[in-house]
Amino acid sequence: MTKDTAVSLWDTSAAEADYENETLGDVTVDVAIVGGGFTGLSTALHCAEKGLSAHVLEAKQIGYGGSGRNCGLVNAALWLQPQKVREKLGTLYGPRFIKKFGSGPEYVFSLIEKHQIRCEVTRTGTIHAAHGPSGYIDLKERHEEWQRLGEPVDLLSREQVSDMIGTNHFHGGLLDHRCGTINPMGYCRGLARAAMWAGAAISTGVRATKLERDGSLWKVETDKGTVTAKAVILGTNAYTDDLWPNLSRIFTMIHYFQLATKPLGPEADHILPGKQGLWDTGQIMFNIRRDAFNRLLVGSMGKVIGSKDQGLSHRWAKKQIARIFPNLGQFEFDEAWHGQIAMTPDHLPRIYELDVNLFTPIGYNGRGITTGTMFGETMAGLLTGMDRADLPLPMTALQTVPTAPIVSRIYQSAFTANQVLKAI
Template identity: 75%
Template structure:
């Protein structure tokens, strides 16, 4: 499908509903990335029953990486996406291609042990390189930068944590620099940070562009991708799985659920293995030429605060600022609009009055220990889940892992062990409590 010009899509978006309101029309853009991605959208309805080696539910990073790597292994793969490619967390992502996970390496080793710990650290430390290699190999148009990302110290206590993290990464020989407060001014254009950690392995992308590029690559490799088809039930039929959908059935030897934070009732209790939180973002109009000192290297930045916020400069010189919670109000007025204006005035007072183009939010699946999971829910039924806000690298890595498992890889070679499904009984309550706290934080920081 040919992608329409950005201005045309904005005009269509405004006809569907007021900015910032829930997207009532399924074709209404879900984020800035949905509007600005250069890669064309892929729409392909399901026209009847089908058979395949691997049925994949979810057309995001995980599902499309699984499909691509399955096809490259000679497996017939069929992706089933309920809406359109990247509709879930993938198309609403911040776009930071970060190495590792929330925990520093020592904590990962302690949690995963001497066998899996070092393997996980290495595999996820190399995660950005795998993403960048796929982008290069398949010439994915996704506004990629490879100038790193910066973990910014919001307070002296945050800088102490970054010093400890730097010492660990340096011991492992990874290209990570500890930045002073003065160096942070040079890198970010603001003096509010107490230091930072620049990870040269990392970078930024337009996440929807990457997602659509994976879809294009998977299709070119031989995978089938259908959109606008919702999986409604899973059942066994002999040695096969039957995926029932609202458009027909798919018979498959294996099924991979790649739905992460957007998991529903398709498999019992799957949506209760994590605490769901939301993350919102607002994008400004492109900056003027005299603001070139703001994030001049286009590194994505996120801070050490308990309620994290992020900021980056996209390829078209928009500032994209976000934090935990939902969009309250709209892109042009309301609480989130006031919060974003206040934060930008604090960071960059020289900006003056700021106008915003887009506002959106998405879901994040947070596990109790902030590590992802790989579950074998039943024979030949797999799901990686609980990405804790690191969807780009985790989804890409785990998609390859799913394909290799199905092709015969020993599960002992995975980056972390497969575990039994374990629910978080307090997840619904905690999700509501977090949302209340995040909204209160927007109010407090808008004063």
């Protein structure tokens, strides 16, 4: 499969080698996995380590979807305040989910260390920055709850956060010491390498076209052959299509875009000197980070409109960087890209049992690195006798969101308007 363009900056900068294998034929395995991103590859790795034969089917390339387009912040838990997660999931699952997914970054870092994945990892935390006074009030509430739970999260004053970020643009922040940053495509390819070393098979450029029961088995028909399996895991998240009826209609799809500068010199040393990743409390979220090659990345909700060299998103990024870091001077952009996020109505992910031995974890709400990785471990556990009562959240019935396509278009219009206003 020849790539026409890079998926993202990470596609060309990742130290881990890409993997291509379009051959398939007819094969029989314990587990067929659709999707070669964080979820599918983590599932394959954990299944293989538990002695199951697993085969990943990826329609494009490893990390083609949200995994390879991620901004690379390895964050803990969810966007929601932990107390709101507890309210939504109840006294049994709420604390369990918060504890497990609060440790998500540590689990990701442990896999990176175990398998020596080359993905530019940093472990200096991430900063949740207050976009204004109301955002700081929200962060104080989050801090109080994380302190109650005994987690290493610090509340930063405006002066403290200004020193850490290199600007007085923000009104304070939370520094979460559990977290860090990675090159997400490097991590994805590293998971693929680890999965294959453990015994899993991966086919890229192979699209699953039909899924049906055949007695006690499943048949996944593709454009290159058929996979017969005892169980199937759909790990497609925001890139879910119509392979299973109505599955693509259970979330609202939004886009998130990034622009990365060319490598900067010493003039950028004052920007995030600790290499923390940052996202803010704004209703239309904004993020900043520096990568291992001293590129500055900025992003927000919406699509790239134009290119890295011209157009609305280019003007937006230029204005944002100049506004936040007025002393940076001249710079050019290296790459621009966007990906898709699956947003659920309550901002919680889901685990669905769509049929006997057919599962999908889905609806990550922008937390794909940790959620996809940990749900991969969970899927392998389910297939090897894990008690469903021990799941991090309960399985729920499939429920579509009829207004999702309309809401998605409304969001996109709002995100485009935001770019226009901030590009002026």
